[in-house]
Amino acid sequence: MSxxxxxxxxxxxKPRKICTAPMLDWSDRHCRLFHRQITRHTWLYTEMVTxxxxxxxxxxxxxxxxxxxxxxxxxLGGSEPLDLAHCAKLGEKWGYDEINLNCGCPSERVQKGxxxxxxxxxxxxxSDCVKAMQDAVSIDVTxxxxxxxxxxxxxxxxxxxxxxxxxxxxxxxxxxxxNAILKGLSPKENREIPPLHYDxxxxxxxxxxxxxxxxxGGIASEAEIDEHLRHVDGVMIGRAAYxxxxxxxxxxxxxxxxxxxxxxRKAVLEAMIPYMERQLSLYGKEAGGGLKLxxxxxxxxxxxxxxxxxxxxxxxxSDPNRLATGDPRLLMEALSAMAQLS
Numbered sequence: 001m002s003x004x005x006x007x008x009x010x011x012x013x014k015p016r017k018i019c020t021a022p023m024l025d026w027s028d029r030h031c032r033l034f035h036r037q038i039t040r041h042t043w044l045y046t047e048m049v050t051x052x053x054x055x056x057x058x059x060x061x062x063x064x065x066x067x068x069x070x071x072x073x074x075x076l077g078g079s080e081p082l083d084l085a086h087c088a089k090l091g092e093k094w095g096y097d098e099i100n101l102n103c104g105c106p107s108e109r110v111q112k113g114x115x116x117x118x119x120x121x122x123x124x125x126x127s128d129c130v131k132a133m134q135d136a137v138s139i140d141v142t143x144x145x146x147x148x149x150x151x152x153x154x155x156x157x158x159x160x161x162x163x164x165x166x167x168x169x170x171x172x173x174x175x176x177x178x179n180a181i182l183k184g185l186s187p188k189e190n191r192e193i194p195p196l197h198y199d200x201x202x203x204x205x206x207x208x209x210x211x212x213x214x215x216x217g218g219i220a221s222e223a224e225i226d227e228h229l230r231h232v233d234g235v236m237i238g239r240a241a242y243x244x245x246x247x248x249x250x251x252x253x254x255x256x257x258x259x260x261x262x263x264x265r266k267a268v269l270e271a272m273i274p275y276m277e278r279q280l281s282l283y284g285k286e287a288g289g290g291l292k293l294x295x296x297x298x299x300x301x302x303x304x305x306x307x308x309x310x311x312x313x314x315x316x317x318s319d320p321n322r323l324a325t326g327d328p329r330l331l332m333e334a335l336s337a338m339a340q341l342s
Contacts, residue, residue, distance in 0.1 A: 016214055065094070
């Protein structure tokens with residue numbers, strides 16, 4: 001266990017008390033901009049971007065984001081220190097507020113690239129990766145990981161993993177409170193089948209009081225968040241933020257002391273229309289079909305969760321014929337149809 005005092009780099013943003021998770025194919029820039037209409041202070045994380053995609057692919061496509069998204073963190077997937085350092089530097093240049101290393105993804109595709117959760121077996125390599133990124137950037141470098149892999153359920157395993165990485169000066173760890181099963185379970189099953197062990201994450205915070213420990217996994221209500229925050233520094237919510245995004249409406253006042261009234265659902269939709277119009281104008285005519293309306297409306301399907309007429313709202317936003325018009329005012333049509341049912 002490290003006795004080193006770790007100090008986070010200064011930030012003009014509020015602490016990571018609440019974060020949204022990096023969700024592959026979900027938490028793109030349209031999703032994050034939508035979430036930002038609901039909560040001003042919650043930290044938003046990109047979906048994982050591999051070093052190979054940045055080094056050999058379209059950097060703008062992978063890194064461009066909206067200025068309104070801040071604070072926003074870039075999650076990288078990779079295991080080569082020099083490649084990660086290069087990509088972290090790109091992320092800082094693009095304006096991201098944090099670089100996060102993925103040590104938690106259990107998918108076979110990620111394992112073939114020798115990164116993700118399998119990196120938890122290679123602590124010295126992870127330390128080298130983190131140190132290389134720290135040397136390359138002036139923003140925080142953080143690590144997201146599981147509490148164990150396969151059938152390794154010893155507390156010592158995850159404690160030593162964090163302790164060794166902390167010696168690099170890394171002070172922020174996002175801990176998914178499940179093991180990652182590397183063979184036999186799909187990524188979806190890995191989010192549901194391995195049991196949650198919140199007590200392990202609580203214990204990590206007790207053993208590393210100077211580190212910032214953020215808990216992830218299965219969190220779906222303010223009551224659960226309140227309980228976790230009694231034991232750790234922050235929580236990260238994933239599918240709940242996506243399927244029921246208005247869950248975040250009171251986060252700014254409840255967790256950040258911002259007394260501005262939450263934006264109503266209608267106002268959230270109204271704020272999205274000019275954004276969607278700009279995006280379609282800029283990217284809707286690109287080769288290969290460009291950006292489609294569905295690429296943005298798909299993130300909003302859960303906005304009315306629990307409200308009368310929510311099903312009708314989802315139906316309209318998913319209607320291929322309506323989406324084919326490319327008119328963002330479809331949002332208001334869906335809202336109006338809801339009102340007629342209530």
